[in-house]
Amino acid sequence: MQYPANKQVIILNPKSDHLRMDPHKFALWLFLGTTFMLFAALTSAYIVKKGDGNWLDYELPQALWYSTALILVSSAAMHWAYRAASRDKTEHVKIGILSTLVLGVGFLGMQYYSWAGLVAQNVYFVGNPAGSFLYVFTGLHGLHLVSGIIFLAVVSVNAFRMKIHSGRLRQIEMCATYWHFLGILWVYLFVFLLMNH
Amino acid sequence: MAPEAQATLHEADAHGRDHEHEHHEDSFIRKYIFCTDHKMIAKQFLITGIFWAVIGGALSLIFRLQLGFPEMDLAWLQPVLGKWITAQGKLDPEFYLALVTMHGTIMVFFVLTAGLSGTFSNLLIPLQIGARDMASGFMNMLSYWLFFVSSVIMFGSMFVEAGPAGGGWVIYPPLSALPQAIKGSGLGMTLWLVSMVFFIASSLIGSINYISTVINMRTRGMKFSRLPLTIWAFFLTAIVGILSFPVLFAAALLLVFDRSFGTSFYLSEIYIGGEALPNVGGSPLLFQHLFWFLGHPEVYIVLLPALGITSEIIATNARKPIFGYKAMIGSMMGIAFLSFVVWAHHMFVSGMNPFLGSIFMLLTLIIAVPSAVKVFNYLTTLWRGNLVFTPAMLFSIGLLSFFISGGLTGIFLGNSAIDVQLHDTYFVVAHFHLVMGSAAFFGMVAGVYHWFPKLYGRMMDKKLGYLHFWITFIGAYMVFFPMHYIGIAGFPRRYYSFTNFDAFSSFADLNSFVSVAAVATVGVQFIFLFNFFYSMYRGRRAPKNPWRSNTLEWTTPVNPGHGNWEGEIPAVHRWPYDYSKPGASEDFIPQNVPLSETPESNLPHEKKALESKKK
Ligand code: HEM
Ligand SMILES: [Cu+2]
Numbered sequence: 001m002q003y004p005a006n007k008q009v010i011i012l013n014p015k016s017d018h019l020r021m022d023p024h025k026f027a028l029w030l031f032l033g034t035t036f037m038l039f040a041a042l043t044s045a046y047i048v049k050k051g052d053g054n055w056l057d058y059e060l061p062q063a064l065w066y067s068t069a070l071i072l073v074s075s076a077a078m079h080w081a082y083r084a085a086s087r088d089k090t091e092h093v094k095i096g097i098l099s100t101l102v103l104g105v106g107f108l109g110m111q112y113y114s115w116a117g118l119v120a121q122n123v124y125f126v127g128n129p130a131g132s133f134l135y136v137f138t139g140l141h142g143l144h145l146v147s148g149i150i151f152l153a154v155v156s157v158n159a160f161r162m163k164i165h166s167g168r169l170r171q172i173e174m175c176a177t178y179w180h181f182l183g184i185l186w187v188y189l190f191v192f193l194l195m196n197h
Numbered sequence: 198m199a200p201e202a203q204a205t206l207h208e209a210d211a212h213g214r215d216h217e218h219e220h221h222e223d224s225f226i227r228k229y230i231f232c233t234d235h236k237m238i239a240k241q242f243l244i245t246g247i248f249w250a251v252i253g254g255a256l257s258l259i260f261r262l263q264l265g266f267p268e269m270d271l272a273w274l275q276p277v278l279g280k281w282i283t284a285q286g287k288l289d290p291e292f293y294l295a296l297v298t299m300h301g302t303i304m305v306f307f308v309l310t311a312g313l314s315g316t317f318s319n320l321l322i323p324l325q326i327g328a329r330d331m332a333s334g335f336m337n338m339l340s341y342w343l344f345f346v347s348s349v350i351m352f353g354s355m356f357v358e359a360g361p362a363g364g365g366w367v368i369y370p371p372l373s374a375l376p377q378a379i380k381g382s383g384l385g386m387t388l389w390l391v392s393m394v395f396f397i398a399s400s401l402i403g404s405i406n407y408i409s410t411v412i413n414m415r416t417r418g419m420k421f422s423r424l425p426l427t428i429w430a431f432f433l434t435a436i437v438g439i440l441s442f443p444v445l446f447a448a449a450l451l452l453v454f455d456r457s458f459g460t461s462f463y464l465s466e467i468y469i470g471g472e473a474l475p476n477v478g479g480s481p482l483l484f485q486h487l488f489w490f491l492g493h494p495e496v497y498i499v500l501l502p503a504l505g506i507t508s509e510i511i512a513t514n515a516r517k518p519i520f521g522y523k524a525m526i527g528s529m530m531g532i533a534f535l536s537f538v539v540w541a542h543h544m545f546v547s548g549m550n551p552f553l554g555s556i557f558m559l560l561t562l563i564i565a566v567p568s569a570v571k572v573f574n575y576l577t578t579l580w581r582g583n584l585v586f587t588p589a590m591l592f593s594i595g596l597l598s599f600f601i602s603g604g605l606t607g608i609f610l611g612n613s614a615i616d617v618q619l620h621d622t623y624f625v626v627a628h629f630h631l632v633m634g635s636a637a638f639f640g641m642v643a644g645v646y647h648w649f650p651k652l653y654g655r656m657m658d659k660k661l662g663y664l665h666f667w668i669t670f671i672g673a674y675m676v677f678f679p680m681h682y683i684g685i686a687g688f689p690r691r692y693y694s695f696t697n698f699d700a701f702s703s704f705a706d707l708n709s710f711v712s713v714a715a716v717a718t719v720g721v722q723f724i725f726l727f728n729f730f731y732s733m734y735r736g737r738r739a740p741k742n743p744w745r746s747n748t749l750e751w752t753t754p755v756n757p758g759h760g761n762w763e764g765e766i767p768a769v770h771r772w773p774y775d776y777s778k779p780g781a782s783e784d785f786i787p788q789n790v791p792l793s794e795t796p797e798s799n800l801p802h803e804k805k806a807l808e809s810k811k812k
Contacts, residue, residue: 023333026412030404030409031405034443037439038443041444041448042447045462045483045487048480048482048483048486052482055478126460127461130478132454132461136451
């Protein structure tokens, strides 16, 4: 007998007797692990380099505080949207997702603005690694955030098509996981910078 | 979740049955190119890996000719190498550096990482855990195609005007960061970095898929304590990969910034041609830390799958349970963990803090313990077994031999005081070509001989296999053993020629000997290639379970279709190593045979388990 290449068939083996997770969610977690390792590597590189001397001192731009606040609020909005979805309050889902999206874009804008704060201090991407590191942290995190925003956009389109409700939570759940992760990642980077500055 | 899923499954099953009579031929493109079937993807990785092995081997022969016969007229290579052979018939010295760089890169990443893990993780994970395919067929396909793109870029880099990357496979800056330093730091280096970005993405996606498959898709009864050691090895390898490849990505990213945007992460106070570069504040040591944080785990990413394959083959062909199954798993976990905390043993003489050096020396020597446990367990599995010397078995025993002889020299190198003398000499080259190069290569070849029947439904020729084994085994030792002496004598690696040093002239013969042996050893690999491709079409048809093995892949049809098993997936009732169990009528009991069918051979605790189940 030929088995159709249908994913559901392939993934599930209903008679199995041990615990298993949704493979997509699980893969997302593993992906988060790789992203975390990337930033762990960069932040340890920062420490090693700093310990090495020849380090430039400058002020962390004020804008980073605001962007941190923005991303924390966006995480709350995301959570609210998710809770609304699991209770089938579709209107709230739409509002929640859209506000998350807007706050996310605002965060990106604020991060960009923080670069202006660096430039004002004569700290450029090209120059002493102390400054370059900050650009790399914010830039790379920003890139991940762009992917998060795309994910949010997909979810909001589905929200408007009424495709997100308590029976179909997986997508918004994965989106929420990713978004919270990006928030936590930023907080980690920010606290790290505050402490090692 | 579960009821919904079950419903879908029944629906799909019914659907499958409806179409039973319809003749379904996948189009060529779906079947061979954009294929999501794990078995086909395994073959794609294998064939691509073989292609790279041929290229990597050929490159090594060119520089071995240079090293063994520095006076030789190489004009006959001009048709292939073009301008890299000078008018005097000599190899261009900068091209020599490019050759060793590409050889190392190709062998470590493209052959022994992608070729080995890619082939066997893909083939064996679903088949041995009892799954119809990988967790995500799409991601699996993506992983191969990213590898393919990476391969195309790396291959292309060999044909650019200034030649491919030339800074060694470890691409240390500042050499690799400054395009004006050597030809090999120009466009070739850029392409190297771009290619590796694709490679890293491919490897990460592959690993994510392997891990989710092993965790989520095992068949009934396939507990972790019943997984074949192959699967344990692939699983741990994937975890190591997920934790270490992102770090290489970080290292490469910063290098890209230094090269193309003018940042100074790795650069400081450099003068070229008397002129100071603007870069200040960076540190080349930083790169070494980042690189070896991947680099050391990487050597185990290469070796662990080979060890897993070997465990399986040795147990099957010794007709004995693997000795110390739990200890094997424990030592693999130990190796996987320790591989993250020893990286600085590659940097003893880099100017790193010597106190830090002693800590890394201690940690490095501790890794010898789990390695020794593994060796001991292999030997005790072989001890007094009913050995069946298939080619796969011989290659596995060969791996064991290399693992021992190469591992011993690791202990020398791990002592920072001795490493001061031996670092960057041919002693290191000898060490890692035995313990990593030859061992992993033998593991890969053993795997091909052993699972060829599952890949192509036919058997490879045994006699050619024996011939291939003996010449390769002896040849590898003839190539790499003398390198220990050459290294102790002080020959540095990556030198184009030693003819200017009087002190080295007495070793010229030994170097020629090594080169001759290398040509012969690479040459006989064509026996293997012939055997491989010939058997693919003309080999003897394989029986269902040719090695009388216990694992699940041999319960599938000889040529398994999409979905692997016709009908239900077998459940698992025992560990995979019930070979020569006392009382049993056969000398093997496959994993899917229930305990209730083997009352004559059940052990006391199995009887008890059976009884408690009945109640
Ligand atoms: C007993 C265990 C081992 C110890 C103590 C050990 C120790 C070392 C040390 C100290 C070096 C650095 C030498 C130098 O550059 O001066 C080295 C190099 C190397 N080792 Fe091992 N090793 C061991 C096992 C292995 C294994 C199992 C593999 C691979 C599967 C491996 C692969 C390599 C490679 C590839 C290099 C050279 C990298 C390069 O510089 O290009 N080693 N080893
Ligand atoms: Cu190492």
